[in-house]
Amino acid sequence: MYGPGDNYHPTNSHVLPALIRRFHEAAEANAPSVTCWGTGTPLREFLHVDDLGQACVFALEHWQPGPDEQHFLNVGTGVDLTIRELAEAVAAATGYQGEIHWDASKPDGTLKKQLDVSRLADLGWRARIPLAEGLRSTVVLFREELSQRLVRL
Numbered sequence: 001m002y003g004p005g006d007n008y009h010p011t012n013s014h015v016l017p018a019l020i021r022r023f024h025e026a027a028e029a030n031a032p033s034v035t036c037w038g039t040g041t042p043l044r045e046f047l048h049v050d051d052l053g054q055a056c057v058f059a060l061e062h063w064q065p066g067p068d069e070q071h072f073l074n075v076g077t078g079v080d081l082t083i084r085e086l087a088e089a090v091a092a093a094t095g096y097q098g099e100i101h102w103d104a105s106k107p108d109g110t111l112k113k114q115l116d117v118s119r120l121a122d123l124g125w126r127a128r129i130p131l132a133e134g135l136r137s138t139v140v141l142f143r144e145e146l147s148q149r150l151v152r153l
Contacts, residue, residue, distance in 0.1 A: 001046070001047050001048070001049050001052060002014075002016040002017060002046055002047075002048060002049065002134065002138055003048045003049035003050060003134060003137075003138050003141075004049060004050075004138075004141055005049065006138070006142075008020065008021045008142060008151050015044065015083065015086070016046055016086065016090070017138075017142075019036070019086065019087055019090040020090055020093075020094065020135075020138065020139055020142055021142070021151075022034055022036075023087075023090050023091050023093075023094040023096040024094045024096075024139070024142065024143070024146075026094075026096050026098060027094050027095050027096040027097075030098075031098055032098050032099065033098050033099040033100070033101050034087075034091070034096065034098060034099075034100055034101070035100075035101045035102070035103050036083070036087050036100060036101070036102055036103070037102075037103055037106035037107065037108075038083065038102065038103070038104065038106050038107060038108035038109070039084075039102055039104050039108055040082055040083045040084030040087065040102050041082055041083070041084065041108065041111070042082065042083050042108045042109055042110065042111050042112065042113075043080040043081065043082055043083075043111065043112045043113070043114060044080055044081065044082075044083060044086065044113055044114075045076050045077055045078070045079065045080045045081075045113060045114045045115060046077070046081075046086070046131060046134075047075065047076050047077055047127060048127070048129040048134040048138075050129060051075075051077075051127040051128060051129050052075055054125075054128070055073075055075040055120065055125055055127075056075075058120075058123070058124075058125045059073055059075075059120065059123075059125070062123050062124070062125075063120075063123055073119055073120045074115040074116055074117050074119065074120065075115070075117065075120060076114070076115035076117045076127070077117070077127040077131075078114070078115070078116075078117040078118075078121065078127075080112070080113075080114045081131070083108075084100075084102070087100055088100065089131060089132060089135055090135060090139075092132075093132070093135040093136050093138075093139045094139055
């Protein structure tokens with residue numbers, strides 16, 4: 001997940017806010033390149049926190065598991081992309097125009113993390129915030145928080 005309330009700490013944040021911070025800093029410094037860990041080939045799925053909130057309300061209103069049904073719902077987009085594609089999308093959202101290098105000596109992590117969202121989809125719910133739109137709004141919010149000194153560099 002990503003969006004409002006995210007953690008942009010340089011060493012203990014998740015991949016998407018870490019990339020937002022890294023590409024923002026590179027854009028501000030007019031850095032010629034940014035190095036990302038791994039090969040960029042692992043696949044990940046990203047859900048905006050506002051979509052999660054809507055999914056929770058939707059599930060409360062529409063889902064009543066039967067006695068033999070498992071009592072959990074996966075919430076996600078059902079769509080994944082490579083870390084390389086994510087880095088390129090974050091670079092675009094932050095206005096970074098330099099090169100992206102990949103340090104294959106660093107770990108990639110799990111090769112694929114995608115949820116089976118069919119149970120929630122069968123009820124009629126789908127994520128509404130496309131990644132590009134969510135990234136743009138999250139970058140704007142990050143920069144606002146940075147200017148108010150709510151995020152430290």
